Amino acid sequence: MSRNSKNNSKGSTLKTIRCHLDASEDVLRKIWEEMTQKNTPLIIQLLKSVSEQPEFEANKEKGYITNKEITKLRESITENSELEKQSGRLRSSVDSFVKQVYSSWLTLYQKREKQKEGKEYFLNNILKSDVELVEESSCDLQTIRSKAQEILSQPEEFLKKINNLNNKQTKSSPKRSKKNSEKQNSVTKQDADKNIPKTVNEILYDIHRNTQEVVIRCAVSYLLKNNNKVSELEEDIKKLEKRRTEKEVQIRRLEKEIQNSRLPNGRDITGEIYNEAFDNLINQVPKNNEEYKEWIDNLSKKVSNLPYPISYLYGDLTGCYKNEKGHIIVYFNGWANYKFKICCNQRQRHFFERFLEDYKTFKESEKGEGKLSGSLSTLRFIQLLWQHNHEQNKVQLRRKEEREK
16 A cells, blocks of 8 residues: 655655455455456566557557557457456456556666667768778868867757758758658657757767758767767777677677567466476477576576456445444455455554545545545555465564564
8 A cells, every 4th residue: 555745845756555454264365366367467467468468569669568459458368258357446456557567668678778779880880990981081080080079069059050951951842751850850840849858979960960061960970989079199990890899799799688578478377387397398409509498497487376466446335434443444446246355563553543534534524526536545556465474474473582582
């Protein structure tokens, strides 16, 4: 459970409050069956299905996946099945969890892609010898150095002039491809829209991509390969070749990481993946070293055998009250018949007392004209999850030993 708190008036922060939810053995058994036989298998199936869709390649290029896509796919999986009867909150929790998993995966994928593209651009367009720059620009090396020093003194002004010139040419050339003009200025426009201050390196790269003057492009290449410095010393070709080799190795490593990126496949709560890997190692011969490594990884990696958590928002707290013994009881949307007793220590008790007070105030406001917003509550987000008992037993054993001492 989380609540809002103010930190030196700089804005709201979230504080996580953990507690145990106690219920009868029959209720806990039904919750376990619900989460292991319905919720978690649906998440695993949905995680697998997302990457099998034809539009997944487009999602990898974009770097994100929409809630609408995941919901539509989940509806196709649960159609005409018992899973379709689950409450709206349980289905929304599944969609939200899968969206979060793939958002993280796609972000990492995009990061590696951009790293690879950046290193390829540096290798193919920047990391040229002085002799190559002289040949490309049809100028002597001293002219390139002078132009580089001029750009380095006012990089932002240079970029501004180049963008203004490109905009004028775009307006005066109606036949010019709109796609090409957008591509040419995409980096500059994105950063300008976000008001993100640029480093000197970023400005130099923008100049290199956008300029149409060969001399300026070569001067910028000279600066970038020399760490934004102009030197009168003769270039060391061996060091340059070594840098090229290092970049090629880095690119190959990133290509391999991108190619071998593991898609989200979910928890192995039934032990199916482990048993399959074990069976492969005992009864089959791998095709190559990569397949053998995959079997070993599946066998040795630690995968949680607990079901996935279920997330609730404040509005999904169907009931919250105190029983005759003074215990705080809660129950949730979709599981109205399952009552849970909040178990916590005295330091956390006042948080739950506050949650109960907020809940009563919110419910009373629904009867009148001025209904309060649930977003004002200190309780904003709830996550139900199972925990291994051995961790709790260790804590209890340690406290018992301390008391005996």
